[in-house]
Amino acid sequence: xxxxxxxxxxxxxxxxxxxxxxxxxSSSYSPSLFWYVxxxxxxLQLLLKYTSAATLVKGINGFEAEFKKSETSFHLTKPxxxxxxxxxYFCVVTTGTTYKYIFGTGTRLKVLA
Amino acid sequence: xxxxxxxxxxxxxxxxxxxxxxxxxxxxxRSVSWYQQTPGQGLQFLFEYFSETQRNKGNFPGxxxxxxxxxxxxxxxxxxxxxxxxxxxLCASSLGWGEDEAFFxxxxxxxxx
Numbered sequence: 311x312x313x314x315x316x317x318x319x320x321x322x323x324x325x326x327x328x329x330x331x332x333x334x335x336s337s338s339y340s341p342s343l344f345w346y347v348x349x350x351x352x353x354l355q356l357l358l359k360y361t362s363a364a365t366l367v368k369g370i371n372g373f374e375a376e377f378k379k380s381e382t383s384f385h386l387t388k389p390x391x392x393x394x395x396x397x398x399y400f401c402v403v404t405t406g407t408t409y410k411y412i413f414g415t416g417t418r419l420k421v422l423a
Numbered sequence: 424x425x426x427x428x429x430x431x432x433x434x435x436x437x438x439x440x441x442x443x444x445x446x447x448x449x450x451x452x453r454s455v456s457w458y459q460q461t462p463g464q465g466l467q468f469l470f471e472y473f474s475e476t477q478r479n480k481g482n483f484p485g486x487x488x489x490x491x492x493x494x495x496x497x498x499x500x501x502x503x504x505x506x507x508x509x510x511x512x513l514c515a516s517s518l519g520w521g522e523d524e525a526f527f528x529x530x531x532x533x534x535x536x
Contacts, residue, residue, distance in 0.1 A: 409519075410471055410481070413466035
């Protein structure tokens with residue numbers, strides 16, 4: 311069985327400060343992990359993915375995430391927040407045989423001017 | 424390269440009616456998945472199709488059904504609509520090898536009155 315827990319439902323940061331969105335996962339098999347972003351009234355856009363290659367994954371728009379097996383975590387970070395980063399972020403887990411994504415409950419990121 | 428196209432973007436239906444939503448995947452993608460997004464339940468997996476075969480389905484009542492055509496386009500149908508079916512329905516396409524990233528459409532916003 312797989313599951314994913316996003317530890318914060320809301321995160322507020324000031325523009326120019328670092329962003330940390332936390333995600334813990336559970337999986338019986340080697341997981342693939344993703345982060346997606348959803349802007350208001352939009353679909354989901356892929357930020358980055360981990361599929362058992364390098365544990366530090368770089369994505370679009372300056373985001374990156376580190377896969378830590380010992381901590382079952384896949385936290386999303388960005389060194390400097392921009393106003394355009396304000397959106398909802400979803401952590402996702404899947405395995406190669408289930409053909410479905412398990413979504414976290416989402417973290418709404420607010421960026422203050 | 425065209426993205427995932429969902430039609431229509433918005434729908435208003437009456438309780439008891441049925442509705443059909445359409446999804447055209449990215450060219451070359453053979454897998455199409457459907458998800459329901461609501462404020463209370465978040466993003467939940469409905470079903471996944473690959474080469475016209477359903478490989479997995481979520482825990483939804485039989486009123487929710489889907490199919491995939493030989494050109495990979497997919498439709499989902501909801502019969503006997505209930506107020507609780509009001510949601511954003513998202514379609515995702517991928518190559519279909521389980522760990523691939525999925526690309527999402529902008530969704531169909533269904534309102535049941």
